[in-house]
Amino acid sequence: MKSPTEAGRGLTTRLRTAKGRTTASQKWLERQLNDPYVRAAKAAGWRSRAAFKILELDEKYHLFRPGQRVVDLGAAPGGWTQVAVQRAGEQGKVVGLDLLPMDVVPGAALLQGDFQDEAVERAVLEALDGPADLVLSDMAPNTTGHNATDHLRILGLVELALDFAGKVLTPGGAFVAKVFQGGTERDLLNRMKRDYATVRHAKPPASRKDSAEMYVVAQGFRGANEHGG
Template sequence: MNAKEPSGTGRASLKTRVKTARKRSLASTLWLERQLNDPYVARAKAEGYRSRAAFKLVEIDSRYHILKRGQKVVDLGAAPGGWSQVAAAKVGATDGAGKVFGIDLLPVETIPGVDFRQLDFLIPEAPQILTDWLGGPADVVLSDMAGNTTGHRKTDHLRIVGLVELAADFAAEILAPGGAFLAKVLQGGTETSLLATLKRQFTEVRHVKPKASRADSSELYVLATGFRGRAD
């Protein structure tokens, strides 16, 4: 798959409007309307990606080159599999050069080059299980996870920061020296304590806002590269 950003046509396009059905809430109607008018959703379908989120990883990797042929990659909260698809293509997992393990609490349909397992990464034995599966430490840990939102900005921010902290702690258990960690956060960035920890563990830490993120979305990504080792 060769993903590129959708380009403009040079003229205004007609926007699809969705009428509010009797059993559909206004929020559901607005979400459906947004999906129907999203060029990345259309591109994901056309190019065979499981989700529009694939283009976010494509864009981030094109800028920072975190995925390389032969690497071992772990995708946390992998469902529906868009990021795993991109990782598999980048590391050569389909021809056996690299490995991609996608883990989730939910089952995920098979993708060539990706080994999906139902697993809770929070259980104590999860790091050892992943290391055994990979046959050694991981080169990259990815996390596009986001907890269920409440609509309350502060609460949602605390929830996702807590999830990122857990993902970062897990990454520190299984990453090889020089490895990378990429995870979703929310606007406002990473909490001070987590940011300080990442800066001790990695040589470089930055926040990234890919163009594929919706303009009205508060999502942001933290990218940490050059893993030094766990900072306890």
Template sequence: MVDKALGTGGRKSEKDLKIRVKSAKGRKVSSTKWLERQLNDPYVAKARAAGYRSRAAFKIKEMDEKHHLFRKGMRVVDLGAAPGGWSQVAAAATGSTDANPLIVGIDYLEMDPIPGVILLRKDFTDDDAPAQLIAAMGGKKADIVMSDMAWPTTGHRPTDHLRIVQLIEIAAAFALDVLTPGGVFVAKVFQGGTEHELLHMLKRHFKTTFHAKPPSSRADSAEAYLIAKGFKGTNDTEPGEGEYDR
């Protein structure tokens, strides 16, 4: 149940205009706070108005606008695609259609069909998942591998950090196998950064590596995105002069 509080004298302040969610029997405090945040989030309303499946669509859209990730005709792999917002943005930006699908998404959660996107319902960490993705791409190389994957948090920060780094490592290893020269890798990370070995590896294989915090990523969220551009291949070379900004 929600209500809107009024200020004194009938005048509404910005604070008063926020929707407040009343506690309900059986609902956790954390769930109430999440619902209240969703109801007051302008990006949730914007996503609904634009036909996006989640507010996360604006994260990849904003990163594309600033860092020029997509071009027409690009092939894209979306890891942890559900509910499909990133795939929607990628399909529109690349010109992907049902007749010529350029986007392949994978998630263990069920998703409704998306025009121009091949969707696989499967856990990406399964041993046979990479082969199924490659088959879905028709054996062709990808121009972008993007990952918004994250394990459910345990509440123990060191454990959660190790788990997300593990996901990034698996996604990065896949990207090295399937990216075309000049390709791009985008992955969600959290405060604490990536492990030194992973960053060193990415610098060795990409011209530039940096972190991005799109405006639609909540200010109080620990998430950020690692972007690696200009895939150089998998030859064992020393790191170039790529930039690295937190």
């Protein structure tokens, strides 16, 4: 089976007119139109090209299994949630959480709120009917264009997501989060290595080459009691 990049090779679309558009928006639209992952996501019924990122990470690290309990933080528009529902199957439970409202994802429970809120945390665990096996985060702050600032801001988000994962994961569970190039800052990485059996950084093929994004994949959660959480 061809990958989206192989299937889309040789096809190029150019916009006829840039009237009323900035140069940046013109480039963004052309990139979207010519992105094989965008076309493949539309053809497959995924809500975003980001679905391929978690599919590729799963292919490499075997994140999903039937019957899992999965939490997707910052879930909108729902591409990762869709993948989680498909991979966890009918016996699984998937919760998508976002500050923004989301269209229904069949097979998933969708919650609107801040994952730092204790009431929201309780609602997630109630919807899962038990602890999570996998916590996903494709969250990223609005970028400033200043690499050092953006790096610090996303690390802050990762740290908060890691705190949440430590409260809801079952021993042996896994945590996946977006970071920016430069990987995970040393103190945070040391914390992950303490709390998880394996910690790796990966850039799936679906991540655009010119993007600074990477993912940290932490597996084999050692359990809250072992680190005083």
